[in-house]
Amino acid sequence: MEKIIEVRGIEKSYVKRKTKEIISAVNNVTFNVYRGEVLGLLGPNGAGKTSTIKMICGLLKADAGTISINGLDINTQRLKALRHISAVLEGNRNLYWRLTVRENLEYFAGNRGFSRKEVAPQVEKLLEQFHLKHKENELVNGLSRGMQQKLAIAVTLLANTDVILLDEPTLGLDVEISYELREILKNIVKDEKRTIIISSHDMPVVQELCDRTVIINKGTVIIDEKVENLLNLFDTKAYAIKIAGSLNMKLKQQMIQRFPLSSFESGEHQTVVTVNLEKSEDIYGLFDIFRSEGVVVESIDRTSIDFEQVFMQIVKGEKRFEMA
Template sequence: MEKMIEVHAIEKKYVKRKTNEIITAVNNVSFDVYRGEVLGLLGPNGAGKTSTIKMICGLLQADAGTITINGLDIQKSRLKALRHISAVLEGNRNLYWRLTVRENLEYFAGNRGLSRKEVAYQVNKLVEQFQLKEKENELVNGLSRGMQQKLAIAVALLANTEVILLDEPTLGLDVEISYELREILKTIVKEEQRTVIISSHDMPVVQDLCHRTVIINKGTVVVDEKVENLLKLFETKAYSVKLDGVLSVSQQEQLHQRFPLSSYESSSHEATVAVNLERSEDIYELFDLFKTEGTLVESIDRTTIDFEQVFMQIMKGEKQHAMV
């Protein structure tokens, strides 16, 4: 597959104003994005994800490493490289509030050197596609957040760049608008074969749209894998065990020590253990733990897992690893 973006060993450090302490936000991050791919770029708050996004968009300069877009080094050929990417960054809407929906689309097309006549068909198509027809002559500052977000994405698409970067595209939207936006993006990805990078805390968006995910934590890449592979990996390991009785404090300590990613919930007479078993034979060790105090197993089932659970398990695993 053809590489559209190559991020190689980038680093970014900041200096705290009051203490002059040097903080490493991004440390030796590398990954590729392929033409026509939808990549999820994820990470908890403070992980270095936002700095990485800004470096890809040319808003920050890396202290070390390289970023190329369509073969162009962003530091050596910044303007040429950035012609291949458009972005909608969370908190930085690419819109003029005192222009109407249609005027925004035509204005930003003009910034790219295109006349109204040249973009008329595409503007009409985007207005219909994003269900903005009834609002096309209204000022942006009078629109709902959902309508503004849809217009911001439409403006980015109108640029006809090979790469679209969407930072938290569904943040703050209600369920209906979020679902509608996901369906629109799925159609665009399928029909236009754009390369899309999505940064989101909305895991259904990632599971629904992304082919692959790169997860950054504490400034480094901890996962670079296809979404379907991660779901399969965790699904084969995830079990829910219902107990006829509760675990003692000692058993609970042993459970969390031996199976760090496990969880335990109990009521007065019964309990449920959710556990990931890395090896098939680990089931015997788990049952031995129950056997020590005669805790009876009522049922054991494979757990249906979604990508939010996968993400939380990965982050929990990273935290446990850091404590060792």
């Protein structure tokens, strides 16, 4: 596959204002982004993910290492390199609030060198695609957060860059708008084959949209693997166990300590325990816990876990999984 972005050994440190202590935020991060793929760039808060994103977008300069976009080094050919990427960054105002929806689309297209006439068909398509046609003449500052977020992504698509970076695209949105936006993005991925980098804590977005994920923790890459492979790896060891009655807090804490991804769903007469076992023989340890507390097991079934559970297991365990 053709590389569209190459990140090689980038590092970034900060100095605390009060103590003058040097904090290493990014340490030797290396990964590729391939043309036409959807990459999830993930990490817990403070992991170095945001600094990495800002360096890719040219908002921060790396202390060491290189970043190239479409073969152009972002340090030595910054303006040319950044013509190939557009971004919606969480926490930044990506729109002009005193312009209408349509005016924002036309204005930012103009910034990229496109005339109003050139982009007119695409503007109409995006207004329909993002369900914004009925709002086209309303000022942005009067729109809901969900509408603003949809418009910001539409503006990014209108730039026609090789790469689109979406930082927390569903953050702060209600369930209905979040789902709608996921469906829109899925259709864009399917129909337009764009290269997209998604940074998100909304794991259904990652699971539904991303081909591959790079997970950063404590400033380093701990996973670079296809989402499907990670789900398959953990899926082989996931079980749903129905037990009679309820579990007391002591037993729940004991299980969580031994099996960190344990979850519990209590009903009127039974409890369903979902557990992920690293090794097949761990099931004997699980039943030892049940036996010691006199727990009655009614059934046990293989089940599947979602990507949020996979992400938490990787980050908490900080393991580098060897994929077959």
